[in-house]
Amino acid sequence: MSPNYNYERGAVKSTVQKAMLTGQTNVAEGLFPQHLEKLITNTIVRLAPEIALITPAFDSQKYHEFNRLTSLPTPGGMMGESAVTPTYRSTYQRTGRILKIVRRKGAVTNFLQDASKNYIDAAAIEMENHVQAHVYDLVTLLQYGNDLADGYQFPGLDSLIQTNRVQQVVGGVVPGDLSFMDDMIDQSLIRQGASHRRCFVMSPQMLSKVSRLLTNVRVNQGLSGGGLSEVEIPGGWRLAAYRDIPIVSSTQMRPSYTMGTVSQAVVNSGGSIGAGTWYFRVSYVDWFGESLASAEVSATTTGSSVVTISWTAVTTAFLYKIYCASATGAEKLVQVIPAQLYDSNFTPQDRVVSVQFTTTPNVANATLSQFNGFASGATATLGGIVPPSTFAGVYTTAQQSDLPLVATNGIPPERVLFWDLDEIQGLGKFAYTNAAGSRFNGLVSMEPLAKTDDNLPFLIKTYGTVIDSWEATSYLNIGLRTS
Secondary structure, eight states, rough: OOOTHHHHHHHHHHHHHHHOSSOOOOOOOOOTTTTHHHHHHHHHHHOOOOHHEEEEEEOOSSEEEEEEEESSSSSSOOOEEEEEEOOOOOEEEEEEEEEEEEEEEEEEHHHHHHHHHTTOHHHHHHHHOOOOOOOHHHHHHHHHOOOOOOOTTTOOOHHHHHTTTTETTTTOOSSSHHHHHHHHHHHHHHHHHHTTEEEEEEOHHHHHHHHOOOOOEEEEOOOTSOOOOEEEEESSSSSEETTEEEEEEOSSSSOBHHHHHOEEEEEESSSSSSSSSEEEEEEOOOTTTOOOOOOEEEEOOOOSSSEEEEEEETOOEEEEEEEEEESSEEEEEEEEESSEEEEEOOOEEEEEOEESSSSSSSSSTTTOOTTEEEETTTTSSEEEEEEEOOSSSSGGGOOOOOOOOOOBBTOOOOEEEEEOOOOSSSSEEEEEETTOOOOTTTTTTTEEOOOOEEEEEEEEEEEEEEOSSSTTTEEEEEEEEEO
């Protein structure tokens, strides 16, 4: 099911149970009646609230242009009564973003449709399931997408937020009060975000934590006869907003899984890595956000060395993050890499399972010489695979302080996002061009394909990208934990 399904399960479980025609084992599948389709459709936004927050903007071209505000008019407007008033101007950068293709194909056999037509619309149910999976792809890219690491992704908030990016210590910090939320709001206000539409995004567990930290709440309660009375409520209730800014729960913020074992291999020739010991951790990004990092692995070199690190493919991963240092426990982010290799037509092929360093690996944007044994930047394909080019810079300067997510006493560090949703001076606009859009204000299109066999094929698609008009009024706090 969906990554957020557990949090909604109680709300829909009884409805689903009533709708199932049979729950017995070995008696084929339980079938959903047609009237449940609307419930599933409406549940998607509840399970992926980030989609409901952004503002879709249709564009009739694949390159969306916009003005990015870079500075306000020059300060200092004091002068004499008869002075000639100088002309000041704001500074804008005319820029744009390329819309990216996010799509998936599905099919329903005619046999299933014929066998179930008296009970369900099998094609509609399967299409809705694909829409839901497509939405989770969009949400993951919205939060973590990196078009520098993988040119077929659009950039996400993780790579866009730079000005207000706070990294806590390894293992995380437990907040003792709500001052960290005040700091987020205040930094947004300093950069003229006061009148913008904004929200906090955090995990359900962190929302419970901050709700407990607000120890006293005073509200006006209506009394019979039209009177109002101020009532004090003990802390621990579920906050819907803080300082009039809504709080949205998302499972993208808290690691749910841990990266598996990472192995290393050293060849002390053919490279330029000097003598030393290098420490690595790797994490991956999927529907649940960034995972907890792998256990630390070390590689000792003697000079002129090459280091290869490898792992078992995570079939659900969008990206991998590689952390490295020359001292144990001090790893920082050195690379963000694609989890997917492509062929010459850019169709997804093999999953990335290893990378090779021939130069010093603990530097920012460290150069990778191989992916899965294929030379990076190779002009010829090998087995139909086109390796990624050598990366000159796959993440921003602000991300160079990012630390791996490592649990403390089993409690993972997580993220809290303060998101400025203004579409003109914030990060709230999503440009798209799929004109046949039929879901979520046109953001997602669903269309049938030509029948070529005994099934009904269909396509779910979004051609779009996040528009980073201004990132400075948003805030990302990485490394808080609930206990």
